[in-house]
Amino acid sequence: MKKVFLNDSEIPTRWYNVLADLPSPMSPPLHPATGQPVGPDDLAPVFPMNLIEQEVSTERWIDIPEAVLDKYLLWRPSPLCRAENFEKLLDAPVKIFYKNEGVSPPGSHKPNTAVAQAYYNKAFGVKRLSTETGAGQWGSALSMACQMFGLECRVFMVKVSYQQKPFRGLMMAVWGANCIPSPSDQTHAGRKILSEHPDSPGSLGIAISEAIEDAVGDPDARYSLGSVLNHVLLHQTVIGLEAQKQLKKVGIYPDVVIGCAGGGSNFGGLCLPFVRDKINGKEISVVAAEPTSCPTMTKGPYAYDFGDTAQTTPLLAMYTLGHDFVPAPIHAGGLRYHGMAPIISHLVKEQIVEPRAYDQIQTFEAGINWARSEGFIPAPETNHAIAAVVDEAQRAREEGKEKVILFNWSGHGVVDLAAYDAYLSGKLIKYEMPEEDITRALKAIEGLPKP
Numbered sequence: 001m002k003k004v005f006l007n008d009s010e011i012p013t014r015w016y017n018v019l020a021d022l023p024s025p026m027s028p029p030l031h032p033a034t035g036q037p038v039g040p041d042d043l044a045p046v047f048p049m050n051l052i053e054q055e056v057s058t059e060r061w062i063d064i065p066e067a068v069l070d071k072y073l074l075w076r077p078s079p080l081c082r083a084e085n086f087e088k089l090l091d092a093p094v095k096i097f098y099k100n101e102g103v104s105p106p107g108s109h110k111p112n113t114a115v116a117q118a119y120y121n122k123a124f125g126v127k128r129l130s131t132e133t134g135a136g137q138w139g140s141a142l143s144m145a146c147q148m149f150g151l152e153c154r155v156f157m158v159k160v161s162y163q164q165k166p167f168r169g170l171m172m173a174v175w176g177a178n179c180i181p182s183p184s185d186q187t188h189a190g191r192k193i194l195s196e197h198p199d200s201p202g203s204l205g206i207a208i209s210e211a212i213e214d215a216v217g218d219p220d221a222r223y224s225l226g227s228v229l230n231h232v233l234l235h236q237t238v239i240g241l242e243a244q245k246q247l248k249k250v251g252i253y254p255d256v257v258i259g260c261a262g263g264g265s266n267f268g269g270l271c272l273p274f275v276r277d278k279i280n281g282k283e284i285s286v287v288a289a290e291p292t293s294c295p296t297m298t299k300g301p302y303a304y305d306f307g308d309t310a311q312t313t314p315l316l317a318m319y320t321l322g323h324d325f326v327p328a329p330i331h332a333g334g335l336r337y338h339g340m341a342p343i344i345s346h347l348v349k350e351q352i353v354e355p356r357a358y359d360q361i362q363t364f365e366a367g368i369n370w371a372r373s374e375g376f377i378p379a380p381e382t383n384h385a386i387a388a389v390v391d392e393a394q395r396a397r398e399e400g401k402e403k404v405i406l407f408n409w410s411g412h413g414v415v416d417l418a419a420y421d422a423y424l425s426g427k428l429i430k431y432e433m434p435e436e437d438i439t440r441a442l443k444a445i446e447g448l449p450k451p
């Protein structure tokens with residue numbers, strides 16, 4: 001068996017909400033001015049009310065609207081594949097399965113939530129969405145989704161990526177969106193950064209500030225975030241729910257579930273349905289892989305922090321490297337966000353999810369070995385998950401234990417080959433975030449409430 005497919009009629013029709021099953025309550029988002037939990041009205045200028053309701057819902061199952069299923073069916077259910085060639089290469093007692101989320105039109109898991117968010121904004125009467133993007137995966141996914149539901153789309157793209165990856169900007173243009181390098185002169189937040197640091201390469205935190213400011217200034221516009229928030233992780237659970245059906249068909253249950261984690265959405269999407277099983281007593285490891293150059297969960301404190309650089313968002317309880325964090329320019333592997341989804345952070349704190357950090361040399365090595373055995377070229381982000389699979393296979397060999405590994409192949413790297421160029425031409429170095437950066441991070445969150 002190399003692949004397990006589901007028929008169109010077998011696509012999950014509900015998303016899974018882990019908030020219904022958490023063993024302990026999460027710390028709520030706080031209003032930075034009052035220190036009180038934010039209410040739905042505080043968020044109304046930023047998000048449509050139907051998504052705010054999902055953000056705070058504790059219902060275990062939420063129906064996927066027909067119109068969203070109709071779009072999902074363009075590429076979903078995604079195949080569950082067995083990586084037998086990679087298994088041979090690793091020569092360890094493991095079976096490796098992966099969900100191939102690279103089969104979507106923009107090439108990643110991101111349209112699972114982009115399509116849902118465009119649908120709910122349209123239903124609420126919104127005319128335009130504003131967002132940020134790092135490598136461009138999210139911007140292209142939202143551009144496609146906005147086009148499908150007749151919304152305008154404006155994307156603030158981290159400047160260094162905009163320059164390095166012109167093809168992502170072109171994809172957004174094909175899908176009818178307007179892509180602007182950030183920091184830009186179109187917002188107060190952008191102009192402030194430019195006046196202090198004219199050569200700023202940009203960061204996700206800055207781009208988020210610009211996109212929020214842009215959306216809040218236009219009553220017909222709302223902001224859209226591609227990761228981190230509860231409703232985003234909710235939409236992504238279609239991945240894990242499909243995987244559970246597929247594995248059931250072949251009578252297999254995994255010992256380890258793995259995903260790479262930037263903001264936590266593809267990781268949560270695959271893993272949260274399995275986290276539910278773990279909470280209910282299943283013995284299973286759930287591993288989140290991150291870069292050593294942006295080691296949010298393995299080095300950062302669990303604290304209240306802003307989601308963006310300009311401190312416009314509510315305070316989120318999460319692992320964080322500080323809202324002023326800008327990853328080292330040498331870092332090529334993506335997963336650059338300073339924080340981590342509050343849901344994933346909570347699960348790490350509760351020791352239900354185990355975070356591990358991998359160096360970029362290790363991740364590209366794993367990704368190249370994957371491409372040379374399994375064919376598909378992974379996105380640099382996905383390589384972190386593959387590095388964790390290699391690590392897990394080595395552990396299984398050392399322990400002499402047979403293991404079934406399931407991981408999320410979050411996307412392909414066909415529009416992201418510059419990072420491979422850097423690796424193949426020997427320009428990448430092993431890089432760990434310096435310890436001084438922890439001091440800076442702690443300073444950034446000084447004086448904020450503690451979860």
Ligand SMILES: *Cc1c(COP(=O)(O)O)cnc(C)c1O
Nearest residue numbers: 137227262263264265266381411
């Ligand atoms: C955006 C992206 C990620 C990281 O984002 P998460 O929200 O952590 O999933 C990982 N892989 C791919 C292919 C991406 O496009």
